[in-house]
Amino acid sequence: MAILRKNKLIGPNLLPKDDARYKKWRESLKKRPASWCKGLNKETNASVNKISQTFLKNGLDNFYVWRERMKKAGKIRSVYPDLLKNGDLAELIGVVLGDGHIEKCPRTDGLMIFSNSNNNGFIERYSFLVERIFDKKPSVSGVGKGVNCTRIRIYQKRISERLGVPVGSRSNLKVEIPKWISENKEFLIRYLRGLYEAEGCFCVHKPTSTYKLLFSNRNESLRKIVFDGVETLGFHPHISGHQVQISRKEEVFKCKDLLKFRQY
Numbered sequence: 081m082a083i084l085r086k087n088k089l090i091g092p093n094l095l096p097k098d099d100a101r102y103k104k105w106r107e108s109l110k111k112r113p114a115s116w117c118k119g120l121n122k123e124t125n126a127s128v129n130k131i132s133q134t135f136l137k138n139g140l141d142n143f144y145v146w147r148e149r150m151k152k153a154g155k156i157r158s159v160y161p162d163l164l165k166n167g168d169l170a171e172l173i174g175v176v177l178g179d180g181h182i183e184k185c186p187r188t189d190g191l192m193i194f195s196n197s198n199n200n201g202f203i204e205r206y207s208f209l210v211e212r213i214f215d216k217k218p219s220v221s222g223v224g225k226g227v228n229c230t231r232i233r234i235y236q237k238r239i240s241e242r243l244g245v246p247v248g249s250r251s252n253l254k255v256e257i258p259k260w261i262s263e264n265k266e267f268l269i270r271y272l273r274g275l276y277e278a279e280g281c282f283c284v285h286k287p288t289s290t291y292k293l294l295f296s297n298r299n300e301s302l303r304k305i306v307f308d309g310v311e312t313l314g315f316h317p318h319i320s321g322h323q324v325q326i327s328r329k330e331e332v333f334k335c336k337d338l339l340k341f342r343q344y
Contacts, residue, residue: 193233255299
């Protein structure tokens with residue numbers, strides 16, 4: 081339905097929203113059948129995928145004009161500066177190295193941090209840190225029915241580059257602690273807290289007077305970082321298998337309090 085206005089044909093969507101003709105047009109839309117491709121995407125439908133591939137092949141971007149308008153309006157971010165190097169960032173890097181994963185998407189990066197669904201303190205703390213650091217509220221949801229795991233997820237450009245954490249699996253990767261963290265005691269403590277919150281455990285067995293603060297990870301370089309870090313802070317750790325252990329009772333409680341382990 082086109083409307084003649086000042087000798088020009090215009091679409092009803094360009095009329096003022098209080099115009100009777102606009103309201104009539106909006107009502108008429110309710111009677112129209114849904115588009116054939118509603119609910120479909122290039123992963124689930126061959127026709128939609130063909131359209132997508134054609135646009136890609138010809139270098140067409142049907143959202144370009146809208147995207148540029150939203151950028152100018154400040155509704156879409158266009159600049160992704162380096163992250164502020166502080167204690168919050170140090171702790172987030174630590175927890176990502178322990179319980180996180182970064183994936184590379186076609187136009188962005190995806191960051192995921194996983195937690196036991198019963199650990200509400202962990203979920204709330206790291207959802208808050210992600211939002212504060214990236215200035216974007218993350219999605220928090222379960223990973224599947226019957227699975228006791230909650231995922232904190234965010235998509236944004238240059239996440240891997242800005243965090244200094246590579247995408248994909250890091251099980252055999254040689255991890256190095258950033259210099260800006262290793263040379264600052266406060267940042268080192270926060271970095272270690274993130275690692276321990278992700279992969280740490282506090283154990284007490286009173287009948288045998290056994291006290292342990294453990295860090296468990298299969299990545300050898302990450303275990304060495306934790307070992308060197310807690311040693312730098314004045315403790316006496318030792319490595320047993322895939323674990324870094326602190327076993328002296330007074331040191332266990334002192335290190336636990338220093339890192340504020342499980343204090344939410």
